[in-house]
Amino acid sequence: MKYFVLAALAVILGTASAEIKTEEDVLVITKDNFEEALKQHDYLLLEFYAPWCGHCKALAPEYAKAAGELLSQGSDIKLGKVDATIESDLAEKHQVKGYPTLKFYRKGVAIDYGGGRKSDEIINWLLKKTGPPAKDLTSIDETKTFIDAHNVVIVGFFKDQESENAKVFKEVANAVDDQVFGISSSDEVFSEYGVEDGKVVLFKKFDDNKAVFTDEFNIDNLKNFVAVESLPLIVEFNQETARTIFGGAIKGHLLVFLSKEAGHFEKYVEELKKPAKEFRGKVLFVTIDADENDHDRILEFFGMKKEHVPGMRIIKLEEDMSKYKPEKDEISAENVYDFVSKYTEGKLKKHLLTQDLPEDWDKNPVKVLTGTNFADVAYDKTKHVLVEFYAPWCGHCKQLAPIYDSLGEKYQDSDKVVIAKMDATANELEDVKIMSFPTITLYKAETNEAIQYNGERTLEDLAKFVDSEGAIGQGPDETEEEDEDDDVPRKDEL
Secondary structure, X not given: OHHHHHHHHHHHHHHHHOOOEEEOOEEEOOOOOHHHHXXXXXXXXXXXXXXXXXXXXXXXXHHHHHHHHHHHOOOOEEEEEEEOOOOHHHHHHOOOOOOOEEEEEEOOEEEEOOOOOOHHHHHHHHHHHHOOOEEEOOOHHHHHHHHHOOOEEEEEEOOOOOOHHXXXXXXXXXXXXXXXEEEEOOHHHHHHHOOOOOEEEEEEOOOXXXXXXXXXXXXXXXXXXXXXXXXXXXXXOOOOOHHHHHOOOOOEEEEEEEOOOOOHHHHHHHHHHHHHHHOOOOEEEEEEEOOOHHHXXXXXXXXXXXXXXXXXXXXXXXXXXXXXXXXXXOOOHHHHHHHHHHHHOOOOOOOOOOOOOOOOOOOOOEXXXXXXXXXHHHOOOOOEEEEEEEOOOOHHHHHHHXXXXXXXXXXXXXXXXXXXXXXXXXXXXXXXXXXXXXXEXXXXXXXXXXXXXXXXXXXXXXXXXXXXXXXXXXOOOOOOOOOOOOOOOOHHHO
16 A cells, blocks of 8 residues: 555646646746656747847737647647756756747757747648648638638649659659648639649749749749749838848849928839849848937948938848948939849949048057058058957947056067057958957968967957967867847847
8 A cells, every 4th residue: 555655646746847837828938847848749839048038029919829729729839938047957868059049849859940930830830840831722722711811822733743843843842841832733723723634833922022933943943933023022120021122032232311291102113013023032131220220230231320210231141241232322213223233233333331541540559440442451460450340339348448558568669560450340351251249360471371369369369369479379260159248249240
């Protein structure tokens, strides 16, 4: 009897410890119920979050909405969340390095989540990972319901679903995680939508409502069709669209800065539609509301201020993040067409930001550099020149400032060493690309060899770097991440 009681007690305690509570249809996962959750649910998406994280707060309502919709559909897929600030051991075990981190557990095996942050994007991604890449649509009602349920739907119409083109369609459907695909062989569905065998139609709730694929049938062409046509002709930049805009296949973007408060969207967006259609698939047209404080950093990146609005720039999202400025800022169909045409034809020169050189730039021990005097100072072959490339908003740069000033004082009487700094958010150089802040580089005398500093940011270590002519503390700086106190991207992540 004694052993029976103990065994029963153990079962009760075990059950209690494995209890899984829910909040807004989202499972609350802890180290005590994690294993039980994996046993109970073959398909579980987990969000590791921090209560103070702004991105986590923005995701929360969409995450809960997705969980509720899956529950209402009777889906086996569940969504859970882990407070990583409390369940630190669980977060460390699952290699959580930032917030939010989402991992999908498919029959106990974890894969990184690769979908969007909207509820329908979350659901689409999960359905792709748990079912066929394209839903089989067998009736008109089923097809209408499927199309009506999503903002964008791609449907393949194939009488023979084992044909070569149908296989290409399914392969693309399997590869594209952020959109939903359907496939039909039904005669009545063909008739209802007036399509021929072998056609692919993208249905959307914006612009012209649908687009028909007409290019040569192959994987690359079909992927490109989906990527281009699933976006609005003109995309408004915000938290919801940022990932789609900057993560897309089109790397040339026309950014049009407008003010909603001033009525610019109503006044100018219509002017953008004709050139946007002309360059669709080549250049993405994006509007940005300059009234939003969250967009101040983007304005700064282009050297613009709110008084420059309305205005436009082009950016090429490649390694050097090339920027282009129009001759005229006028937002008219004609001027936009001319600007974008010159860009696509390679007739524009890159626009490099530069500040006016202060008259007292060399007054203090740390010399001030801009785009206009950088080459003259940094490439002076008679001196070793140490340059800090900084950003005014960078927390690490602010911490370094008094140390760097002391370094300048140490060498202020030297005729062989110059200590200098440059605001790399306001000054750009053709041959120097700054990817994180602060970046500290020594330009050696005689050779102008550039050596990047990778040591401790102390006066003693910086001085050793200078005195050794870059031999001590050199190397590429691979330690600098986003500023912890500035929830912003690095220059290369903007």
